[in-house]
């Protein structure tokens with residue numbers, strides 16, 4: 001459906017993305033990388049808000065910049081920070097946006113009623129958004145992105161600031177929305193996409209590191225992720241020798257999960273790698289001190 005072809009993006013002398021090639025069809029695609037890796041840059045290019053310095057993005061074979069309005073008509077977009085009016089109710093706000101998009105009032109009223117039901121906000125349709133939680137606001141954001149029933153839905157870090165329960169609700173909503181459209185979601189939180197993404201795209205050093213199913217990506221660390229218990233005294237040495245993925249106290253010892261690609265010690269327990277392991281391993285230099 002969408003092809004990103006040899007796309008690079010420069011900001012002045014700084015290269016944010018270098019020669020990106022991607023193909024999107026239907027379903028959920030998770031764009032996963034630490035902050036600053038270039039997710040927003042890619043998303044903004046897909047939303048035609050900024051333009052590639054090199055290369056092109058095609059929708060059904062046509063350059064999205066040349067399609068212009070035709071492309072925007074089939075695009076739904078939720079930016080990282082979306083502007084809403086606190087004193088509006090969701091219904092007022094969505095009616096306003098629908099008018100901007102040229103949707104007639106009668107149609108808009110019906111569409112908005114359906115959308116607010118879809119995002120589970122029917123009971124607060126006429127309540128001012130001032131008192132809404134972060135999760136409720138994000139759901140209004142999704143509803144506005146769905147006003148034109150888009151074929152392509154692009155969400156930039158939609159779960160920032162949401163609590164775990166709101167995140168879970170969000171995941172359910174996204175997988176439902178992806179049944180008949182392309183959904184691209186950017187995040188630096190593995191659990192946002194691990195269970196719902198058909199494919200995960202990881203960006204590193206301005207390039208695509210992976211574009212695969214979660215299962216395939218995890219295979220990259222097959223046979224290299226272990227858990228073992230060590231004493232506190234051994235911890236410093238252990239940290240120097242191996243890439244530690246997690247450590248927790250357990251019965252007076254430290255239980256560590258780590259990566260090692262050579263000979264194994266007999267007491268180490270080999271475990272099945274997960275996406276978080278790959279994330280922590282691949283971005284160990286970028287996220288040092290954050291985990």
Ligand SMILES: Nc1ncnc2c1ncn2[C@@H]1O[C@H](COP(=O)(O)OP(=O)(O)OP(=O)(O)O)[C@@H](O)[C@H]1O
Pocket residue numbers: 011014016033034035036037038039040041042157
């Ligand atoms: N307008 C700009 N001018 C110069 N550099 C920019 C501009 N926009 C982004 N960058 C730089 O490009 C790189 C990628 O930024 P981008 O916002 O795409 O990353 P990101 O992965 O989306 O991170 P975040 O989630 O923090 O936005 C960063 O190093 C950023 O500082």
